Amino acid sequence: MKAEYELPKESDLDSLLVKIAENFGTSVKTLEDDVTKIISVPSRIRIIQRVDETKYVLRVRGASDEDIAFLTDILGNPVKVSQEKLSLNDFVNVVMGIPDVKTKSKEEVIDILDLDEEEFQQYYTQLERFGKRERGPQPILDAYEILSK
Known part of the structure; x- marks a missing residue:
């Protein structure tokens, strides 16, 4: 998940960070x-503080529900929380x-995943790059084949 927190300039931001x-x-x-401070745990969470x-604005990426709960206890309620876009893999x-x-149509898969056409097209364009060349990881080629019918 990603979230954004805002804190007044009077906050003791350094101790919170x-x-x-x-x-x-x-x-x-x-x-x-x-000026910009960052907290990063590779493959887990990234927090960037901007002034x-x-x-102060803190932008959080890669957070779990537990991370959001922890940060909310310290920073207050986020002004924004949303799901992050999935990686291609x-x-x-x-x-x-x-x-x-393999028995589902492209439309059925889109409905199951609850994607709008634009979101689907972003993923499909990436799949297509591998699929048209018929080179790449097998799961990507399989997904391209399924979503191309």
């Missing part, structure tokens, strides 16, 4: 601009995990 970093077993790093004119795994997927 240290507390968050310690929870994830990492540290707070300052980027080259000396707006009147507030994750999308393929979801498609191939549909029972009897």
